Amino acid sequence: MKNLEKTIKEAISTKKCKIGTREVMGSIKGSKLIVLSNSLIDEEKSKILEEANAAKIPTLQFDGNSIQLGRLCNKTFRISTISLKVGNDDDIQELLNEFGKK
Secondary structure (H helix, E strand, O other), rough: HHHHHHHHHHHHHHHOOEEEEHHHOOOOOOOOEEEEOOOHHHHHHHHHHHHHHHOOEEEEOOOOHHHHHHOOOOOOOOOOOOEEEEOOOOHHHHHHHHOOOO
16 A cells, blocks of 8 residues: 555656546546546446556556545545556556556
8 A cells, every 4th residue: 555655646746647537537548557446436437447448558446435545645635536647667567466456
């Protein structure tokens, strides 16, 4: 979890992320990783996953709701999804392995 928190905070501090479903949908192609909370509506989740798979962008299912993801991002509001544009491939792969995605 610390690696994910560190990566998200780096993305937020350098403004290399998009927060929210609409923002993420518009920026999938430039992303390196998309993090989805488990409170994301199934319809929106399937759209994001479909677009991400088409663009070969890895997705990570955050094991928490949008409130917990918001807290992890150090925000006072709910965050259902966030796309990150930072991190090297090794860091991204390490995060995916840590959360059980192959």
